[in-house]
Amino acid sequence: MTIEDVAAAAGVSRQTVSRALNNMAEIKPETRQRVLATIERLDYRPNAFARGMKTRKSNTIGLIVSDISNPFYPAVARGLFDAAETVGWNVVVYNTDLSRRREESALNELIARGADGVVGFFYALDDATLARYAGDLPMVVSDRPVDHAALTSVTTDFGAGIRAAVEHLVASGHQQIGMLDSTVGVAADERREAFVEQVPVALPAADLAGHVIQGPPTIPGGTAALHELLNARPEITAVVAFNDLMAIGAIHAARERGLAVPSELAVVGFDDLSIAPYVFPPLTTVHTDKYAHGRRLADVLHQLTAERTPDRYGERPAPSVSGSRVVLPATLIVRESA
Amino acid sequence: MTIEDVAAAAGVSRQTVSRALNNMAEIKPETRQRVLATIERLDYRPNAFARGMKTRKSNTIGLIVSDISNPFYPAVARGLFDAAETVGWNVVVYNTDLSRRREESALNELIARGADGVVGFFYALDDATLARYAGDLPMVVSDRPVDHAALTSVTTDFGAGIRAAVEHLVASGHQQIGMLDSTVGVAADERREAFVEQVPVALPAADLAGHVIQGPPTIPGGTAALHELLNARPEITAVVAFNDLMAIGAIHAARERGLAVPSELAVVGFDDLSIAPYVFPPLTTVHTDKYAHGRRLADVLHQLTAERTPDRYGERPAPSVSGSRVVLPATLIVRESA
DNA sequence: ATGAAAGCGCTAACAA
């Protein structure tokens, strides 16, 4: 079933079918109707390979994450999917498990397939490498600070979130505050930095080194990290976690130790996963709009691709988003765990 | 950068490059090495459009779910992704929100793109329609009972899970048991049927109609459903939920009503999401291995596609999986909520 | 407003 069959059935030439298919101008409305009806009747679907071969576009983008089963990503992904759908993009997802090899192979795969762009949460690749790929493939980097003019990014205001969390804890009377930090991710740096910058202001005497424990950004990671932290510093009465998963793990650890939350140990998370209000006690955490984040990623990528295929004559050139940094807000939500 | 450039640079013909690229037999090892080196040096990547045009294969499969931000799906998806990666498949994900139109458009999109197959959690399309699509595109249907010889499926033993849950509740002394059922999904039928079949055995006098309340299979859906259920039947002391999300919502509703879980209301979920042990009280639920489920989906699809591209001469034909039904186990895990 | 011709980059079939 090719365009030729449709043309024959409708009594026109291939090109006329193509014109109807692509909403081109130079076609008589009634001819278009007839062709469209034939297409419908024959259940014809244009072959994407042949089309891509000509147009060099695939209407496909990639989404690169470390692990889709980490609930943070699906929340973002959903926004991305929805925005992608409105512009006709299909999205293919890659899990990297933080492996450099897999981050690169996802990118290579995407290029070979003629993807229109990629949105990535990269952890292993450095800015220079990313920038090189971005030359071949429109790219939006998410949630990692980039320091390269060729890289476009959408990030979260991790610093503001952590600062609000620490402020809240200090205002609640906590003197000894610890952090459950992630071992992975460039983004972790920003959260930790905000923590160590902020905490001394309130607690000049704190020995920060021992107050920051790293672990995998997972529930068990949070559990282990809290135990380690409290074993070393039993005087700590509050912790801010890298993310909600670690915070939930910390609450679990507190229960194991017979510590009441928040009265004996206050816990604040980061992300505000959909489950956060339903753990016990309901999690005080830094909220970000993950759905909006996903939409924004797709929007920025879309602008990026639009810049590469110059508009028709006479349209005013939109300000370029290439190399831009979008920073999304992060605000503390106080529930009961702190 | 085309195969022609590589051929020129390596001093061979296109075809020889193609042979090196595809590990074909008729090529001298040293020639292959030379070509491969040239490919490396030139950073050449074969164009997937041109390749697909010839081979009619895309190394791409689709995953159709209702909503990737429902944590059940990412858990399955991860297994699917991992298995897909081992056979060189990329996977493009579609969210349908239970819409018939979107289920169909995902399928059409996949066919137009020459996808090698699809794995789907379908809710709106009927068996006949699905079977029609399955004729054009190797398809594995997940978690829905199918009654059509042309449809291959991988499902969960919902009945066994629900039966175990009810038995546990009855053994714990509960007389009045309700169900928080989902409004959506064919699969719901199976769980509800198992419930109504099982409960009468233990509770002959129960008026089941009022004991089954439907709602969206989400946390708020569970909260609303439990309120509705208890307002109508305050004598109920235990509920089994369609899934963990509804169960978590039910626990939340119990808290709003000042009901202690499990002493005043026992709650059993279904799925055993990764969060289940960490809500409070830890959720008693029916466990399924979602990662294995995802892998299995990919495996079955892979066998299906292998059947369509006949093996070389003389290989023993494997038993066909087309039209088969794989049923995955579901076992109760008793924690503290029931 | 429509049709004819060309060619995108690759691989399958055939020739050497």
Add this chain to the structure above:
DNA sequence: TTGTTAGCGCTTTCAT
């Protein structure tokens, strides 16, 4: 073992 030919289905010139 290697090279040559043909053509996959579509869109983009260009001609009518």
